[in-house]
Amino acid sequence: MLFLGEISALAAALLWSFNSISLTEATVRVGSVLVNIARMFFASFYLIITILLLGASFDLSSSQYFNLIISGFIGLIAGDTFLLKSLEQIGARLGMLLMSLAPPISAVLAFIFLNEVLSLTAVIGIAVTLLGVAFVILDKGQKAQPRKFNLAGVVFGILAATGQATGLIFAKEAFYEGPLDEFVAAFIRIFTSTIALYFVARLFGKIKNPVRVYKNDPVAFKHTIWASILGPYLGITASLLAVAHTKVGIAATLMATMPILMLPISKYYYKEKLTWKAILGAFIAVGGVSLLFINDI
Numbered sequence: 001m002l003f004l005g006e007i008s009a010l011a012a013a014l015l016w017s018f019n020s021i022s023l024t025e026a027t028v029r030v031g032s033v034l035v036n037i038a039r040m041f042f043a044s045f046y047l048i049i050t051i052l053l054l055g056a057s058f059d060l061s062s063s064q065y066f067n068l069i070i071s072g073f074i075g076l077i078a079g080d081t082f083l084l085k086s087l088e089q090i091g092a093r094l095g096m097l098l099m100s101l102a103p104p105i106s107a108v109l110a111f112i113f114l115n116e117v118l119s120l121t122a123v124i125g126i127a128v129t130l131l132g133v134a135f136v137i138l139d140k141g142q143k144a145q146p147r148k149f150n151l152a153g154v155v156f157g158i159l160a161a162t163g164q165a166t167g168l169i170f171a172k173e174a175f176y177e178g179p180l181d182e183f184v185a186a187f188i189r190i191f192t193s194t195i196a197l198y199f200v201a202r203l204f205g206k207i208k209n210p211v212r213v214y215k216n217d218p219v220a221f222k223h224t225i226w227a228s229i230l231g232p233y234l235g236i237t238a239s240l241l242a243v244a245h246t247k248v249g250i251a252a253t254l255m256a257t258m259p260i261l262m263l264p265i266s267k268y269y270y271k272e273k274l275t276w277k278a279i280l281g282a283f284i285a286v287g288g289v290s291l292l293f294i295n296d297i
Helices: 004-030 032-054 062-099 102-114 120-143 151-177 182-203 210-216 218-245 248-255 258-268 276-295
Strands: none
Touching (some): 004 032, 004 218, 004 248, 032 062, 032 182, 032 210, 032 218, 062 120, 062 151, 062 182, 102 151, 102 248, 120 248, 151 218, 151 248, 182 218, 210 218, 248 276, 258 276
16 A cells, blocks of 8 residues: 555554543543553553454564564653653653654664665655654743753653664564564564563552552543553554554654644644644644655655
8 A cells, every 4th residue: 555654654643642632631640650551451452352353463483572572662661761751851842852853863773774775855854844843842842831951851852762763673673574463563562561561660669559540530541541542552553554664764753743733632622822833833844744755656
């Protein structure tokens, strides 16, 4: 299918945009650690049911298993942890701006380790798209609570972007090695990461009894279920479909358009007023995305 990778990457960004609503509502009520583990647990359940219904195979090489597990640990555990630390230290505006480094880092790593070479059109498309995303992030950040600049926060932000990019490289390597169903790949990444996160949370006493917590707050449970469907179940599967069918740098760039796709949600759900800078950033990003699609014709 033409543009399957690009369409899947945009679908992942769109799913994560809607997921942000449920994720925010749930974490405010019961905390990020519990919600993160619970949503990944439920997503693992949906994925194994889907795999059984589709008859997909777990007959993978040991190297494919290794790459997918490492991809999950680096991208879903280390990357997300560094991102949270970065947001805590320097705030959302600069933290999310540093996350925009993930696509160029992905492109460089893919060139070094996977021999993926981007055309001039693709490079320009990535640059233009990220410029538009930066416009939106910087504009929306004007209203955010300011944080004092510090080196540690910047380092955490760069590590978060590097973690996300490196996770994609390991996932792509697994697809290069042989036939691999995207739902199976998503399950291996998410399930192993969930187990690791749970034991770490238990070790440091960071997780409460989920049954008791959700019994006392059914609204949080509803939002966690939605977050598990939109995020790790459909969103991560779509991201792996994107990585499997287009170059890593292009997939990472299109998935980084989430701030652009969040604009209608901000306007109609959160009742925020869109500024001319945000609208301009959206148009710039769309131009960059168009170049990435033209590149694949």
